[in-house]
Amino acid sequence: MPETSPKGLTRLAFGGDYNPEQWPESVWQEDVRLMREAGVTMVSAGIFSWALLEPSPGVYDFGWLDRLFDLLHENGIRVDLGTPTVVPPVWFYRAHPDALPVTAEGVRYEFGSRGAICHSNADYRAAAANITTRLAERYADHPALAMWHVHNEYGVPVSACYCDSCAAHFRRWLESTYGTVDAVNEAWGTAFWGQRYGGFEDINPPRLSPTVGNPAQALDYKRFADATMRENFRMERDILHRLAPGIPVTTNFMTALSQCDSVDYWAWGREVDIVTNDHYLITDGRRTHVNLAMAADLTRSVAGGAPWILLEHSTSGVNWQARNPAKAPGQMARNSLAHVARGSEGAMFFQWRQSRRGAEKFHSSMLPHGGTDTRVWREVVELGASLDSLSTIRGTRTEADVAVLWDWHSWWAQSLDWRPSEDHDARERADAFYETLYDRHLTVDFAHPEADLSRYPLVVVPALYLMTEAAGNNVREYVENGGTLVVSYFSGIVDEHDAVHEGAYPGPLRDVLGLTIEEFSPLLKDQSVRLTGPDGSELSGDVWTEFVVPRGAETVWTYADGLTAGHPAVTRHRYGQGSAWYVSTRLGAEGLDALLGWATEDARIAPRADLPRDVEVVRRTGETGTYVFAINHTGADAKVSLEVSGTELLTGERAAGRLEVPAGAVRVVRLDG
Template sequence: MPRTPVSRLLDADAPRITFGADYNPEQWTPETWADDVRLMREARVNLVAINIFGWAQLEPLPGQYDFSRLDAVIELLHENGIAVDLGTGTASPPPWLTAEHPEALPVTADGTRRAFGGRQGFCPSSPVYREHALALVEQVARRYGTHPAVKLWHVSNEIGCHNAHCYCEVSAAAFRRWLEKRYGTLDALNEAWGTAFWSQRYAAWEHIQTPALTLATGNPAQAIDFRRFSSAELLEHYVAERDLIRTHSSVPVTTNFMVTAHIQALDYWTWAPEMDLVANDHYLDHRLPHPTAELAFAADATRGLAQGEPYLLMEQASSAVNWQPRNIAKGPGEMLRNTLTHVARGADGISFFQWRASVQGSERFHSAMLPHGGTDTRVWRDVVDLGGMLERLAEVTGTRVVAEVALVFGWEAWWITDLDSHPTAELRYLEQVHRAYEALRASGVTVDVVAPGAPLDDYRLVVVPALHSVSDTVAERLERFVAEGGHAVITFFSGVTDEVDRVRTGGYPGAFRELLGVSTEEFFPLHAGETVRLDDGSTADIWTERLHPRGAEVLASYLDGPLPGTPAVTRNAFGDGTAWYLATNLDSAALTRTLREATARAGVALNPALFDTELEVVRRSGPQGDYLFVINHGATDARHAARGYDLIEQAEVDGVLEIAAGGVRVVRLEPEAAHTSASAPRPDETNETKVTS
């Protein structure tokens, strides 16, 4: 089924940015519903997600269904011109299911069976859960499949957030079936898992268990296959719900991904092709050093999952969340900047969790579009302003983000690189990805996030951070890209193992030795807090390695540490292109400087006026024109060269765009200005773009 454009969900003749929230009317009285709908119209809300956690209301006892309240809510929304994203209600089973079938509860790695009372309290492989969940979906889809209010189907919710990995006997049996289908024979499995080590060779399928906690470290290949299985098991159930819905409805079906810093359970590269449109939930994470940069990365990654097409932001927060150690409220204009970052990077739909702030339950202090304080609040005024702004940006919908640089990122790579028994516990995959992304963002470079092995023909530069496990196919595709004139930057601990995490012998970085023109004989991780100096004035930490050039040019070497005089940064001519190797964890300034040089050498236009500023500039382009998004995350006013029409201020821009501190601007560029913006000056050319304060 072809992807459904987000902007066409509401009206096929008039593309619009969808705007709304999760709505939980079951928490409120019908009198409150009427007030909610009136305020939704004031805020220009046009799409709300309902029945996300409605199972216990719809089926209070097995087989006893009551749709009266959901009927009333859907009719009320429809009468007021508000479309429905209808949940299947299967995200959390009702009390009766696990009370009558406690074996359906999930078991953790320590063998503990968790109790009812949170959410997602079920084993993904449980036949009891699946049978009752699909029975509910059948009832909901048959009843509302052709209702004109329903514009989108929402399967479950944040699938795998809490229960992705279950270690019960039912899961073990399902794992064995998955393994037998994957490998065919026990000999093939034993070879892939390296079970000759520690007397782990299996002689019967029934002897294989889930990788629960062991006294010593477990088998890494088994651990990775269990993660693959767990992702596939949940996807299988998503597909079952989706296909059942399709027997009653022609409306698109999706679920909300969690492309974010602390959720790694599902391989979304395998999930995305099954979605009628790609949707994501994202919340600022104040546990990270650069939450706004991570937001931009997540937006780019979500767009990558959508193959460059616009996506739907299914959830974000109007202000604080409730689940971090310190739940920081958003400052003036921050919610608007966060939202426009998503739109700039490809979102054609914006939604929040949730519409009205709950007064009970564990999320009662999570922010909402309508806060506890009501309408006489800054949050509410910002929500109303945002609704009007998104209406003015409707013409942007359907355009695509323009990028000439790709950043390789994968969930499997995340799982594998973060396993134990590696050279250092300080190397964390996502941190390396974020560091590379932040260095490019600090240089004003827009990035497409792509899967390992993705087509690279549209890019000038590909950045590959810490891609530890690499198949021959992935390695060959990157080699071909460089040989045909592309440029690549690969960082340490890449290419070391194959797709089953078997070490490639003959010297590191394994799969990339020939491409990079180097060979490493041994890793030399650094002590905690230890740094080394390089002869180009930079410093590094975490990692060094005994590297030998095999044709590569040495750009920087260590002055001290365990390997003085050893190359740390190299560049290799390969075919018609160039491949860089960063064999250490360069300090942020050095990493940024190196990636800027690689970007410029790749022929990507750079604008030095954007370097290390808090001005975010992204371009979306389509048949209807080019649009420049300029977001000022700084505390001072800024200026940026642009010529066209400002959709937010509804005013002409004649060469210089003024962006107030904390402000945002979206300019429909004149054709000549669009070309100029797409080809910003090189560092050695006259720079006509100014950023001042």
């Protein structure tokens, strides 16, 4: 079995991407001295170094990397070694220009950025396999090697290519997936608009067409592009496993739903030895710490609940948004420790030393342009000491209260053209439901719709347009056996081929929800509707309404106006030993809080009203004990109740009964017993 933690790393991972090739070797000694001062335990290296390692075809220069490895090893710093296959050298593209990807409009990208790769290109695959083999043969036995880092952020910025090589590869993938072209025609519904294919050779990628194309074809092309990237990852991974046994292999994910929408991380999570993630705050005015918590929970869920590693985040501002504010004093530590609370075995950054040149020279780093006499540097050193004091949490697991169902394939399908309303956004609904659960101080696991749900008292479905029969059976059995289910609108509509389920909406959810939907009635821009409850109280919804017909479900809230006035808006259905709630409009924060309040009562989840808003409390448990993380994102001191006493690891103080958490601070208590 492959290792599932970095080899030789006895403390939490702390460090960042180290790109010494950007600096003269005279700087390396200073870098390593400062790394030791900061408490760095691991760095990522070599990720963008193919042109230096193989400056011309078949000519290799490993001398500089040898010296770097030895220097880091002498100073007790582990290495996460990248295979540099995200940026082939310019000489490769000159020899193989067809390895550059082509857009759906037929435009071929040029060399000069990163990630410009046709993943179906045979020459690229051969070259990537060769450089990976050379690295494995040279460094497999080096005592500094802790982990392999394949490629970089698959799917960013290009996932799909539409060239002729991809067309041929797509046809092979379809034949392997479906067996016959008749099966493809059936799955894609090609009888519509006369699109029927006579043979696989007739099929091309969904390139630019006069109007909207076949949605099932477009969905399958997203699957194909994702599978092709994963195929290349497996190729490199298998080389590394064969030549460097005992060294775990990973690639850095980007699970934040706003940052990478082309990768099915449920599938990728099964392929890596350690799940790692990159996370950057989207500073658009929203509560960034909520999105951070959501990304960390999703990453842990992709890892199957096992510990994972935050491989990149920023010490302060980034450089690629329209506006890039700095992080406030103390925010870097809060961000880092919030990831640790939710399962990360450390906190790594992009990057160690801030670049003077290139596209990311204004991206913050551990060692800023201003050097060590800066706030960021002082906070980096302080964070390193904090992480060192938390080493005993390694191997423990975060405890979750509820589950949210999420499926990338459903997101892909719902995002295709010609849906009932462009204002309905699956990611927005996931964000909104998650934020409400967060404000109720509930820790969330994300789950695939076909996963075992039996351990969760509450399961939430914020947006699951595409739902297989197996998923429908799964949630039905979950409720039948005593679970509480909450489903939001436009879920359970199509199968895995984007074909509407036979019968009335919502397909496989009809029985468990105890209702049918006669018709969708999306609202126009800026329209809203009122909902009334049995006690006369009111809520409001926008974007979407439906004509819901109860078939066993009870009406809890009713539309008070609009086209659907008098029809059920929110329903509850007793089913087996459990209950299922359905909401047919887009509720705002107040409505979602009310809905999930009722659902948590059904699920017998005790309210946590004693905790202030934006003070999160998360638990990690394992062989070394139980740890309570209390993270105060507010500007006021807070108090958190503790059921038993313990030791606060960051200060060494004893804590009993109530834990004091200063404004903007983090406290971690190892409970007694």
